[in-house]
Amino acid sequence: xxxxxxxxxxxxxxxxxxxxxxRALVLDENERGGxxxxxxxxxxxxxRHHGAGKRGFEIARELMEDCARAGVEVRxxxxxxxxxxxxxxxxxxxxxxxxxxxxxxxxxxxxxEKSFPFPGWTLPGVMGAGAAQTLVNLHGVLPGRRVLMVGxxxxxxxxxxxxxxxxxxxxxxxxxxxxxxxxxxxxxRVRREGVPVYLRHRLLAAEGGEGVEAALVxxxxxxxxxxxxxxxxxxxxxxxxxxxxxxxxxxxISYAGELGGFLPWHDRxxxxxxxxxxxxxxxxxxxxxxxxxxxxxxxxxxxxxxxxVLDAAEAAAIKSALLARLEGLRGGPSARxxxxxxxxxxxx
Amino acid sequence: MVAGEEVTIFVDGRRVTARAGEPVAxxxxxxxxxxxxxxxxxxxxxxxxxxxGRCTECVMTVDGVENVRTCTTPVxxxxxxxxxxxxxxxxxxx
Numbered sequence: 001x002x003x004x005x006x007x008x009x010x011x012x013x014x015x016x017x018x019x020x021x022x023r024a025l026v027l028d029e030n031e032r033g034g035x036x037x038x039x040x041x042x043x044x045x046x047x048r049h050h051g052a053g054k055r056g057f058e059i060a061r062e063l064m065e066d067c068a069r070a071g072v073e074v075r076x077x078x079x080x081x082x083x084x085x086x087x088x089x090x091x092x093x094x095x096x097x098x099x100x101x102x103x104x105x106x107x108x109x110x111x112x113e114k115s116f117p118f119p120g121w122t123l124p125g126v127m128g129a130g131a132a133q134t135l136v137n138l139h140g141v142l143p144g145r146r147v148l149m150v151g152x153x154x155x156x157x158x159x160x161x162x163x164x165x166x167x168x169x170x171x172x173x174x175x176x177x178x179x180x181x182x183x184x185x186x187x188x189r190v191r192r193e194g195v196p197v198y199l200r201h202r203l204l205a206a207e208g209g210e211g212v213e214a215a216l217v218x219x220x221x222x223x224x225x226x227x228x229x230x231x232x233x234x235x236x237x238x239x240x241x242x243x244x245x246x247x248x249x250x251x252x253i254s255y256a257g258e259l260g261g262f263l264p265w266h267d268r269x270x271x272x273x274x275x276x277x278x279x280x281x282x283x284x285x286x287x288x289x290x291x292x293x294x295x296x297x298x299x300x301x302x303x304x305x306x307x308x309v310l311d312a313a314e315a316a317a318i319k320s321a322l323l324a325r326l327e328g329l330r331g332g333p334s335a336r337x338x339x340x341x342x343x344x345x346x347x348x
Numbered sequence: 349m350v351a352g353e354e355v356t357i358f359v360d361g362r363r364v365t366a367r368a369g370e371p372v373a374x375x376x377x378x379x380x381x382x383x384x385x386x387x388x389x390x391x392x393x394x395x396x397x398x399x400x401g402r403c404t405e406c407v408m409t410v411d412g413v414e415n416v417r418t419c420t421t422p423v424x425x426x427x428x429x430x431x432x433x434x435x436x437x438x439x440x441x442x
Contacts, residue, residue: 131419139378
C-alpha cells in the first residue's frame with residue numbers, strides 16, 4: 001500500500017495497515033513528516049486516542065517514531081507528480097523520478113489555503129494565515145509588526161493569538177459573518193489580549209508601494225470604512241481539499257461547501273469510486289486533525305480488507321469502533337454542518 | 349523551532365546572515381526583505397504568500413537556477429540568491 005502524504009491521516013493509515021499486516025510506504029513532498037501538525041504549538045482537544053493535551057508537533061514526532069517502530073517506510077522530499085488511471089504513481093524524490101505500482105493507494109494529501117482576490121492582494125506582506133504560522137512557529141520569524149487577520153475561524157483566531165505571543169501587534173480580526181465560527185476558547189484568548197474582532201466587516205483592499213502598508217475594511221451594516229496601518233495582512237478564509245491526484249486517477253469528484261469544496265467522493269469507509277484508491281483526512285473534506293487520524297485508520301482497514309489481509313468480520317469490528325469514535329469527534333455544534341455534509345456525500 | 353548554525357547567503361550581492369536549514373524565504377523575511385521577485389509584465393513587487401511551495405510567488409534565481417521556490421529551499425552557506433524581474437535589491441538593502 002502506498003500512502004500519499006505524511007500528515008496525521010497518512011501516518012495513521014500506514015500504522016493501521018502495518019498492524020493489519022499490510023506493507024505500507026508513505027510518500028511526502030516535504031522534508032519532514034507530520035504534515036501541518038509540526039507547526040501546531042497549541043494543545044489539542046479531543047480524546048487520548050488523538051493526542052489530546054499534546055501539542056501538534058509532539059504528535060507529529062510520536063507518529064513518525066511509531067512508524068519507524070512498525071517498519072513503515074516514510075520517504076520524505078518525495079513528491080507524487082501523477083496518479084494515473086492504470087493505478088501507477090509517478091514519484092519525484094531524492095532517488096530520482098520513478099514509477100510505483102501499488103495494490104492500494106491512500107490519498108492523504110491534506111488541504112491548501114484558500115484565498116480571494118482584492119485590490120493589492122499581490123503586495124508582499126499579504127499572505128495566508130498558514131504562511132504566517134509557518135514563518136512564526138517553525139522559523140521564529142514575524143511576518144510583520146502590525147498584523148490584520150481576515151477570518152475568525154479557528155485558523156484565524158489561533159494564528160492571531162500565536163502572532164501576539166510572538167510579539168506582533170494584531171490590530172484586529174475581520175469577519176464577514178455575524179458570528180465567529182472558531183471555538184469560543186480561541187476567541188476569548190484573542191479578546192482578552194485586547195484585539196478587536198470586527199464582525200460583519202469585509203476587507204476591501206490592501207494599499208502599499210513595495211509591500212502592504214494599510215488595509216481598508218468596510219462595515220457591512222453602515223458602509224463605514226476603517227483604515228488600518230499594517231505591515232502584514234493574513235488571510236484565514238478557509239481550506240480546500242487537495243483533490244488533484246484523485247481527480248487525475250479518475251475518482252469521481254463531488255462538491256461539499258461545508259467540507260471545503262471539491263473533494264473525492266467516498267463511502268463511509270473511505271473508499272473512492274476507483275477500486276483500490278482510498279482517501280482520508282482533509283483531502284476527504286476539511287475537518288480536525290483528530291478526524292483525519294481516524295479516517296486514515298479507516299482507509300487502511302478498508303484497504304486491508306480489499307487486499308484480503310483482513311477478513312470481513314475482523315474489518316467490520318475495527319471499523320465499527322473507529323466509526324463510533326468519529327461520531328464522537330463530530331458531536332460538537334461547530335462540527336454539525338460538516339457531519340451532515342459528510343453523511344450526504346457518503347449516501348450519494 | 350530548529351535553530352541551525354549561522355550561515356551567510358548573498359542576496360543580489362548583499363550579505364545576509366541565515367540559519368542553516370531554514371528556507372531562503374524565512375531568512376529573507378528575518379533580514380527585512382519581503383520582496384522576492386518583480387512581476388514580468390508590470391514589474392510589481394511580489395513576496396511569499398503560501399510558504400508551502402504552492403503559489404510560486406516567492407520564486408527567485410538560486411545559484412544560477414531560475415524559478416526556485418524559496419519557501420521550500422533550505423539555505424546553504426555561500427548560496428547566491430537573485431531577484432528576478434530586472435530590478436534588484438541593492439547591496440545596501442532592499
